[in-house]
Amino acid sequence: MVKLAEPVFAEMGFAVDILDLSRLTSEFGKNIHPCKACVSTAMPLCHWPCSCYPNHAMGQTNDWMNELYPRWVAAHGVLIVCPVHWYQAPASLKLMIDRLVCADGGNPDPTTTHGKDPQRAKALELAGWPYPRHLAGRAFAVVAHGDSQGHEDLRRSLTQWLTDIGMSQAGDSAAFDTLIGYYEPYAVSHDKLDAMPDVFTEVEHAARSLVSRVRDMRSGTYKAPDAGLRHPRQK
Numbered sequence: 001m002v003k004l005a006e007p008v009f010a011e012m013g014f015a016v017d018i019l020d021l022s023r024l025t026s027e028f029g030k031n032i033h034p035c036k037a038c039v040s041t042a043m044p045l046c047h048w049p050c051s052c053y054p055n056h057a058m059g060q061t062n063d064w065m066n067e068l069y070p071r072w073v074a075a076h077g078v079l080i081v082c083p084v085h086w087y088q089a090p091a092s093l094k095l096m097i098d099r100l101v102c103a104d105g106g107n108p109d110p111t112t113t114h115g116k117d118p119q120r121a122k123a124l125e126l127a128g129w130p131y132p133r134h135l136a137g138r139a140f141a142v143v144a145h146g147d148s149q150g151h152e153d154l155r156r157s158l159t160q161w162l163t164d165i166g167m168s169q170a171g172d173s174a175a176f177d178t179l180i181g182y183y184e185p186y187a188v189s190h191d192k193l194d195a196m197p198d199v200f201t202e203v204e205h206a207a208r209s210l211v212s213r214v215r216d217m218r219s220g221t222y223k224a225p226d227a228g229l230r231h232p233r234q235k
Contacts, residue, residue, distance in 0.1 A: 045121035048106030084146035136166025170213035
């Protein structure tokens, strides 16, 4: 499905950066370490980008997120394509999502908390933290697929997460979910997909919607309807 979308971006003159999270399962030393939930103590304790790793004392090194944060920042639009794993996002995707919590209110200046000083972080938040959205203004599209259940919930969950961090869905066609081989053997799932040309078209539509939104955003012709409004509840 990703390879179906790639030429759509390329033919419209966009650079494509494919992030294959399955590399976590196939490459030695490739890791995304789990979120330590610093934000649950105080928002400014959660640094942007995350500064929790490496932790050499615990052997927690080679954190792939150090490379992924700049890639998210560089992207004007993001297309997420993923399967359902037990009604939820795959563990590799969820690891990245959790570590992107710092994009939604994270502290860009670790010196203000003297590293990880909880009391200083709490004082900053209580004094009036602005909860900056570091990835706001980007566009997104989502494709979720399953074989029995959970595909709708996963699509909703992903679109809600991306919306909450300030990104905007690139039109109605930019988010869809589908079943492939409903309750049929996994051994024939690729054959079932090949026999579903409508799914191929839907993936291409999601990509074209994303291209259109990014192009409008770059040119200044698109302006979010709620641009300039300040939400009364920043958190």
